[in-house]
Amino acid sequence: MRVLSNSGHRGHAVRPGQRGRTALTAVAAFTALGLLPAPAVAAEEAGERRRPPAAVVAVRHAVSQVGKPYRYGGTGPEAFDCSGLVQWAYGKVGVRTGRTTYDQFRHGKVVPRSKLRRGDLLFFYSGPSHVGLYVGRDQKGRERMVHAGRTGNRVQVVDMADYFDRHFVGARRIIGRNRPVAEPQG
Numbered sequence: 650m651r652v653l654s655n656s657g658h659r660g661h662a663v664r665p666g667q668r669g670r671t672a673l674t675a676v677a678a679f680t681a682l683g684l685l686p687a688p689a690v691a692a693e694e695a696g697e698r699r700r701p702p703a704a705v706v707a708v709r710h711a712v713s714q715v716g717k718p719y720r721y722g723g724t725g726p727e728a729f730d731c732s733g734l735v736q737w738a739y740g741k742v743g744v745r746t747g748r749t750t751y752d753q754f755r756h757g758k759v760v761p762r763s764k765l766r767r768g769d770l771l772f773f774y775s776g777p778s779h780v781g782l783y784v785g786r787d788q789k790g791r792e793r794m795v796h797a798g799r800t801g802n803r804v805q806v807v808d809m810a811d812y813f814d815r816h817f818v819g820a821r822r823i824i825g826r827n828r829p830v831a832e833p834q835g
Contacts, residue, residue, distance in 0.1 A: 703742040704768025704823060711738035711782050711795045714804045719797045724748075729797040729804055731780045735770060738782065744823055746770075750780045757821035765792070765820060771809070773816040781813075783820070 711734055720728035725737040732750045739746045747753045753770055754777055760769050765783045771794055773779040781796030784806055792809040807813070 702768070703739075703744055704766065706742050707738040707744070707823075708768050708782050708784055708795065710741040711735070711804070712784065712806060714738075715795065715806060717797075717804045719800055719802050719804070721800065723797070731797045734795070734797045734804060735780050735782060739823060746823065750777055753780055754819070754821065757823045760820040760822045762817065762820065766822065768823065770821045770823065771813075771817065772819045772821070773813060774818065777818045779816075 714725065714729065714734065714737075717726070718728045719730060721730050722733070723729045724733035729737065732748060732753055735753055736746050736748055746756055750772065754772050757770065760766075765771075767783060767785045769783040771781045771783055773781075779796070781794035784793040784795055787793055787808075793806055794809055794813070795804065795806045797804045809817070
Protein backbone atom coordinates (compact mmCIF):
# COMPACT_ATOMS: atom_id res chain seq x y z
CA MET A 650 0.00 0.00 0.00
CA ARG A 651 1.31 3.50 -0.86
CA VAL A 652 0.48 6.33 1.51
CA LEU A 653 1.77 9.75 2.44
CA SER A 654 4.60 9.39 4.92
CA ASN A 655 5.08 11.56 7.98
CA SER A 656 7.13 13.94 5.82
CA GLY A 657 4.35 14.27 3.24
CA HIS A 658 6.08 12.18 0.56
CA ARG A 659 4.63 9.12 -1.08
CA GLY A 660 6.16 5.99 0.30
CA HIS A 661 5.40 2.77 2.08
CA ALA A 662 3.06 2.62 5.05
CA VAL A 663 4.64 3.28 8.41
CA ARG A 664 4.18 0.46 10.88
CA PRO A 665 1.74 1.25 13.69
CA GLY A 666 3.60 2.67 16.69
CA GLN A 667 6.79 3.33 14.72
CA ARG A 668 6.50 7.12 14.99
CA GLY A 669 5.68 6.86 18.72
CA ARG A 670 8.95 5.05 19.41
CA THR A 671 10.91 7.76 17.63
CA ALA A 672 9.12 10.51 19.56
CA LEU A 673 9.64 8.61 22.81
CA THR A 674 13.36 8.45 22.14
CA ALA A 675 13.57 12.26 21.81
CA VAL A 676 11.39 12.81 24.90
CA ALA A 677 13.38 10.22 26.85
CA ALA A 678 16.63 11.94 25.85
CA PHE A 679 15.39 15.35 27.04
CA THR A 680 14.23 13.70 30.28
CA ALA A 681 17.57 11.94 30.80
CA LEU A 682 19.32 15.30 30.44
CA GLY A 683 16.99 16.72 33.07
CA LEU A 684 15.38 19.06 30.54
CA LEU A 685 11.91 17.52 30.83
CA PRO A 686 10.20 16.11 33.89
CA ALA A 687 9.55 12.34 33.99
CA PRO A 688 5.75 12.83 33.53
CA ALA A 689 6.50 13.93 29.95
CA VAL A 690 7.69 10.41 29.16
CA ALA A 691 4.58 8.90 30.75
CA ALA A 692 2.36 11.25 28.73
CA GLU A 693 4.18 10.29 25.52
CA GLU A 694 3.85 6.59 26.33
CA ALA A 695 0.13 7.10 26.93
CA GLY A 696 -0.11 8.49 23.40
CA GLU A 697 -0.95 12.03 24.44
CA ARG A 698 0.05 14.40 21.64
CA ARG A 699 -0.46 17.87 23.04
CA ARG A 700 1.47 20.72 21.49
CA PRO A 701 3.44 22.69 24.06
CA PRO A 702 3.34 26.47 24.47
CA ALA A 703 5.72 28.53 22.35
CA ALA A 704 7.98 29.24 25.34
CA VAL A 705 8.61 25.53 25.90
CA VAL A 706 9.40 24.96 22.24
CA ALA A 707 11.71 28.01 22.25
CA VAL A 708 13.69 26.39 25.07
CA ARG A 709 13.95 23.18 23.07
CA HIS A 710 15.24 25.15 20.09
CA ALA A 711 17.84 26.82 22.34
CA VAL A 712 18.87 23.47 23.85
CA SER A 713 19.29 22.08 20.33
CA GLN A 714 22.13 24.61 19.91
CA VAL A 715 24.17 23.31 22.86
CA GLY A 716 27.79 23.07 21.80
CA LYS A 717 27.68 25.94 19.31
CA PRO A 718 30.36 28.59 19.96
CA TYR A 719 29.82 31.93 21.65
CA ARG A 720 30.49 34.93 19.44
CA TYR A 721 29.88 38.52 20.49
CA GLY A 722 27.00 39.81 18.35
CA GLY A 723 26.22 36.27 17.14
CA THR A 724 22.60 35.64 16.20
CA GLY A 725 22.99 32.07 14.95
CA PRO A 726 22.75 29.51 13.77
CA GLU A 727 26.54 29.09 13.54
CA ALA A 728 27.34 31.02 16.74
CA PHE A 729 25.50 33.02 19.37
CA ASP A 730 25.87 35.62 22.06
CA CYS A 731 23.43 35.44 24.99
CA SER A 732 20.72 37.71 23.61
CA GLY A 733 21.20 36.34 20.09
CA LEU A 734 20.38 32.83 21.36
CA VAL A 735 17.17 34.10 23.01
CA GLN A 736 16.18 36.06 19.91
CA TRP A 737 16.89 33.07 17.62
CA ALA A 738 15.04 30.52 19.80
CA TYR A 739 11.93 32.67 20.17
CA GLY A 740 12.12 33.66 16.51
CA LYS A 741 11.89 29.96 15.58
CA VAL A 742 8.41 29.92 17.16
CA GLY A 743 7.34 33.22 15.62
CA VAL A 744 7.84 35.45 18.66
CA ARG A 745 9.87 38.64 18.35
CA THR A 746 12.15 39.77 21.13
CA GLY A 747 14.56 42.64 21.19
CA ARG A 748 18.07 42.03 19.92
CA THR A 749 20.02 43.07 23.01
CA THR A 750 19.78 42.01 26.63
CA TYR A 751 18.60 45.51 27.50
CA ASP A 752 15.78 45.34 24.92
CA GLN A 753 14.77 41.88 26.07
CA PHE A 754 14.65 43.03 29.70
CA ARG A 755 11.93 45.50 28.69
CA HIS A 756 9.78 42.77 27.04
CA GLY A 757 7.18 40.65 28.74
CA LYS A 758 5.88 40.43 32.24
CA VAL A 759 7.98 40.59 35.40
CA VAL A 760 8.11 37.16 37.03
CA PRO A 761 9.21 36.49 40.62
CA ARG A 762 11.98 33.91 40.99
CA SER A 763 9.60 31.57 42.82
CA LYS A 764 7.20 31.46 39.83
CA LEU A 765 9.60 30.68 36.99
CA ARG A 766 8.36 28.59 34.05
CA ARG A 767 10.19 26.97 31.18
CA GLY A 768 11.02 29.65 28.62
CA ASP A 769 11.19 32.59 31.00
CA LEU A 770 14.09 34.96 30.34
CA LEU A 771 16.61 35.18 33.18
CA PHE A 772 18.74 38.29 33.57
CA PHE A 773 22.04 38.70 35.37
CA TYR A 774 24.46 41.45 36.41
CA SER A 775 23.81 45.16 36.42
CA GLY A 776 22.24 46.67 33.35
CA PRO A 777 21.37 43.74 32.98
CA SER A 778 24.20 42.46 30.81
CA HIS A 779 23.45 38.74 30.46
CA VAL A 780 20.37 36.65 29.62
CA GLY A 781 19.52 32.96 29.57
CA LEU A 782 16.39 30.84 29.13
CA TYR A 783 14.94 28.97 32.10
CA VAL A 784 14.92 25.24 31.35
CA GLY A 785 13.29 24.04 34.57
CA ARG A 786 14.41 21.78 37.37
CA ASP A 787 16.40 18.64 36.75
CA GLN A 788 15.74 15.31 38.46
CA LYS A 789 17.68 16.46 41.52
CA GLY A 790 15.57 19.62 41.81
CA ARG A 791 18.31 22.00 40.63
CA GLU A 792 17.21 24.97 38.55
CA ARG A 793 18.78 24.97 35.09
CA MET A 794 19.14 27.43 32.24
CA VAL A 795 20.48 27.40 28.70
CA HIS A 796 22.72 30.29 27.67
CA ALA A 797 25.64 31.45 25.57
CA GLY A 798 28.11 32.54 28.23
CA ARG A 799 31.16 34.39 26.96
CA THR A 800 34.06 34.26 24.52
CA GLY A 801 35.77 30.89 24.71
CA ASN A 802 32.61 29.12 25.86
CA ARG A 803 29.84 27.36 24.00
CA VAL A 804 26.06 27.32 24.34
CA GLN A 805 25.39 25.17 27.39
CA VAL A 806 22.83 24.12 29.96
CA VAL A 807 24.01 25.03 33.46
CA ASP A 808 22.84 24.96 37.05
CA MET A 809 21.78 28.34 38.36
CA ALA A 810 22.96 27.49 41.88
CA ASP A 811 25.75 29.45 43.46
CA TYR A 812 27.31 31.66 40.78
CA PHE A 813 24.22 32.60 38.79
CA ASP A 814 22.03 32.82 41.90
CA ARG A 815 24.34 35.50 43.26
CA HIS A 816 24.10 37.61 40.08
CA PHE A 817 20.39 37.17 39.28
CA VAL A 818 18.60 40.52 38.76
CA GLY A 819 15.21 39.51 37.36
CA ALA A 820 13.06 37.44 35.05
CA ARG A 821 10.54 38.16 32.31
CA ARG A 822 7.86 35.99 30.75
CA ILE A 823 7.52 36.69 27.06
CA ILE A 824 3.98 37.55 26.20
CA GLY A 825 3.11 37.03 22.62
CA ARG A 826 2.36 34.00 20.58
CA ASN A 827 1.96 31.66 23.52
CA ARG A 828 -0.33 29.28 21.74
CA PRO A 829 0.82 25.71 21.14
CA VAL A 830 3.33 25.26 18.32
CA ALA A 831 5.03 22.37 16.55
CA GLU A 832 8.15 20.79 18.01
CA PRO A 833 11.60 21.43 16.54
CA GLN A 834 12.59 18.89 13.90
CA GLY A 835 15.66 16.92 14.90
